[in-house]
Amino acid sequence: MDIIAFEDFLKVDIRIGTILEVNDFPKAKKTAYQLKIDLGSLGVKKSSAQITNLYSKEDLIGKQVSCIVNFKPRQIANFLSECLILGVYNDNKDVVILHSLKNIKNGEVVS
Numbered sequence: 001m002d003i004i005a006f007e008d009f010l011k012v013d014i015r016i017g018t019i020l021e022v023n024d025f026p027k028a029k030k031t032a033y034q035l036k037i038d039l040g041s042l043g044v045k046k047s048s049a050q051i052t053n054l055y056s057k058e059d060l061i062g063k064q065v066s067c068i069v070n071f072k073p074r075q076i077a078n079f080l081s082e083c084l085i086l087g088v089y090n091d092n093k094d095v096v097i098l099h100s101l102k103n104i105k106n107g108e109v110v111s
Helices: 006-010
Strands: 014-024 031-040 044-049 064-068 074-076 080-082 085-089 095-097
Touching: 044 080
Parallel strands: none
Antiparallel strands: 014 031, 014 064, 031 044, 074 080, 085 095
């Protein structure tokens, strides 16, 4: 484990957003969804997420998630991913997304 300074952590901009749209992503190398996420004042951002094993498209619509919004956008096949949804790998190596149990205003900073 690498130790970082608290100032390094502060550089990571983590926000709450609501998933508005979920589409299949057939051109991805690994099975994934294309998501559109409402991040409040930051607008709607796109993200590719390998979360198809645990979540149906219907499960995700309206779910609030934690996203890193200040990574450089990443081209994945024919899709530009603009933010990264945070999650944890379970014992089966599936991603369990981190989400809020209470409604939070979209775009709020996670601290």
